[in-house]
Amino acid sequence: MKAGIVGLPNVGKSTLFNCLSNAKAQSANFPFCTIEPNIGVVNVPDPRISNLEGLVRPERVVPATVEIVDIAGLVKGASKGEGLGNQFLGNIRETDAILHVLRCFDNDNIVHVDGSVDPLRDKDTIDMELQLKDLETVEKKLEKVKRTAKTGNKEAQKEAAVLETIKAHLEASASVRSLELSEDDYTAFVKPLQCITAKPVMYVCNVDEKAAVSGNNYVDQVKQAVAPENAEVLVLAVGTEAEINELDDFEERQLFLEDIGLEEPGSAKLIRSAYKLLKLQTYFTAGVKEVRAWTIPIGSLAPQAAGVIHTDFEKGFIRAEVIAYNDYVEFGSEAKVKEAGKMRVEGKNYTVKDGDVVHFLFNV
Numbered sequence: 001m002k003a004g005i006v007g008l009p010n011v012g013k014s015t016l017f018n019c020l021s022n023a024k025a026q027s028a029n030f031p032f033c034t035i036e037p038n039i040g041v042v043n044v045p046d047p048r049i050s051n052l053e054g055l056v057r058p059e060r061v062v063p064a065t066v067e068i069v070d071i072a073g074l075v076k077g078a079s080k081g082e083g084l085g086n087q088f089l090g091n092i093r094e095t096d097a098i099l100h101v102l103r104c105f106d107n108d109n110i111v112h113v114d115g116s117v118d119p120l121r122d123k124d125t126i127d128m129e130l131q132l133k134d135l136e137t138v139e140k141k142l143e144k145v146k147r148t149a150k151t152g153n154k155e156a157q158k159e160a161a162v163l164e165t166i167k168a169h170l171e172a173s174a175s176v177r178s179l180e181l182s183e184d185d186y187t188a189f190v191k192p193l194q195c196i197t198a199k200p201v202m203y204v205c206n207v208d209e210k211a212a213v214s215g216n217n218y219v220d221q222v223k224q225a226v227a228p229e230n231a232e233v234l235v236l237a238v239g240t241e242a243e244i245n246e247l248d249d250f251e252e253r254q255l256f257l258e259d260i261g262l263e264e265p266g267s268a269k270l271i272r273s274a275y276k277l278l279k280l281q282t283y284f285t286a287g288v289k290e291v292r293a294w295t296i297p298i299g300s301l302a303p304q305a306a307g308v309i310h311t312d313f314e315k316g317f318i319r320a321e322v323i324a325y326n327d328y329v330e331f332g333s334e335a336k337v338k339e340a341g342k343m344r345v346e347g348k349n350y351t352v353k354d355g356d357v358v359h360f361l362f363n364v
Contacts (some may be wrong), residue, residue, distance in 0.1 A: 001295070002067040004095030005204075008122050009113045012101040012238040014038070017070035017239040019267040029081040029285050038070040044282070044293070045268040046256035048325055048355060052284060052291045064282045064293035066275050069095055089133050093194055097277045099270070100126065100203040101238075105208040105319075119205070120225050127175060127197070132197045135170040136161055141193060151320055162189045170197075177201070178207050179249060200277050202232045204270065212237035213261040232273055236266040281354040284325070285309070286334070304311040304349040306360040316364035320346045325355035 005035060015299045021040025044064040071091045092098065102119040103112065107112045114121065142163040148156035162165035162185050181190065192197060203226055205219045215235045223233050232337040237260070244265060247253045256340050257265065275295075282293045296305045305316030323334065334357075337343050352358065 001097075001278045001280060002069050002095040003097045003098045003099050003278060004069045004071050004092050006071055006092055006126065007101035008103075008125065010111055011101050011122070014070050015099050015242050016099075016101060016206070016236070016238045016267075017068060018203065018263075019238060019245055020068050020271060032357065040068045040070075041065050042068050042271055044295075045264075046272075046282065046293060048282075049172060049291060049293050051329055052286050054323075055285050055328070056284070056288065056290045056291050060290050062290060062292040064275070065281075066271065066278065066280070066295075066296045068099075068271075068274070071095075089130075089196065090311055092130075092196055092199075096199065097274065098199050098205055099274060100201055101204045101206055101275075102218075102222055104205040104216060104235075107208070117218070119222050122257075123203075123222070123225065124253070128173065130196045131170050131173060131175060134176060134193075134197050136166065137193055137195065138167050138170065142167060155191075159189050166190065166193075166195075175229075183333060200279075202234060202273055202277050205233060205235045206238045207235055209237050209240045209260055211235065212240060212266070232277070234270055234273060235265070236270060237257065240294065241265055241267050282354075283352050283354070283356045283358050285359070286328070286357050296352060296356070298354075299300075300352050301348065302346055302352055302358075302360075303348055305352040305358070306362065309360070312364045313360050313362045316362035317348060318361040318363055320350060320352075321359040321361070322346050322350070323357040324353070325345055328357050 005017055007013050017038055021038075021042050044066055046063060046259060048062055049061060057171065069091065069163045082126060100123070102122055103117055104119050106117055113126075115268060117329060138269060142160060145156050145160045145163060148159045162181065165181070166179060174191045176190065176195040177198050177200065189206065203222055205215065207219065207221055210216075211219065212235065219233070219235055240260065243252050244256050245267075247256065253265075257263070278317050279298050280296050281294050282295060285292050285294065294305070294308050296308055302320040303317040306320070322344045323337050323342065327337055327340075328334070331340055332342075
């Protein structure tokens with residue numbers, strides 16, 4: 001599962017990517033510094049796995065991860081191929097969620113591609129280009145479906161009606177994610193289109209150090225503008241986070257964070273939020289060989305969760321032995337959990353909960 005970092009050129013995308021992944025994507029003060037997308041596999045900060053490690057003392061620990069993609073900056077006209085438009089739009093189509101970076105700080109020494117700082121204008125630029133590209137996709141599909149609908153094909157007629165609704169929505173400068181459709185219609189007709197604006201989005205307001213905790217007027221404007229979207233807005237001093245990342249000593253990092261009023265790096269909060277944005281959750285396996293966090297979509301049944309470990313686990317699934325995370329921590333070991341009667345045996349219809357500690361029994 002991938003979350004793509006998008007935004008206008010030179011708003012701090014690559015610097016943010018470096019903060020998240022500890023990779024060293026090129027970051028410089030000129031537009032289109034990033035051309036090819038950078039991809040980083042990022043550990044999801046989770047104190048639960050550290051707590052399980054302390055109780056089990058395994059030989060190794062494997063945290064959950066999420067892929068973060070730093071994508072080339074977008075400019076007006078990208079939907080028609082301007083700048084790196086076609087490449088940008090192709091890259092973003094391959095991601096599962098969008099981290100939209102908006103510049104929310106003043107600094108005359110850092111060039112803005114449009115000459116001034118205005119996060120709402122920047123947001124509208126990105127939104128419009130993505131909507132125009134989706135409109136192009138929908139119109140092409142609609143043209144084909146209409147031909148089939150004219151023959152009397154009922155399914156094609158239904159699809160054409162849905163596509164007309166999407167087309168009108170996009171023409172009204174609205175993103176597909178805000179369109180209310182039945183789950184069946186969405187799955188049958190919208191999902192195959194791979195619309196860019198159907199992807200869930202989180203807005204990252206890139207501020208200066210002074211605004212790292214409480215934000216500023218730019219951030220307030222963004223929050224007000226995106227309120228109808230029900231999207232999360234995160235405030236992050238990306239440049240400051242980059243400076244903190246350069247410190248090797250953990251205590252120095254913590255002192256730096258405390259000085260600016262933060263309990264943890266904002267990047268850690270962003271990674272966890274991206275994980276939720278992708279509708280993912282974690283379950284654990286815990287033994288002396290390994291404590292590992294496994295990533296599954298929210299709502300996964302036990303066999304599907306088992307299949308993440310190995311396809312044979314899903315094919316030959318028999319049952320799952322499940323311990324709630326809080327019970328594991330309270331009693332301190334698997335043996336004591338069993339003694340207390342807190343281990344549950346669950347079957348194929350069990351929906352795995354976030355934080356479950358699970359053993360799967362299978363036979364192939």
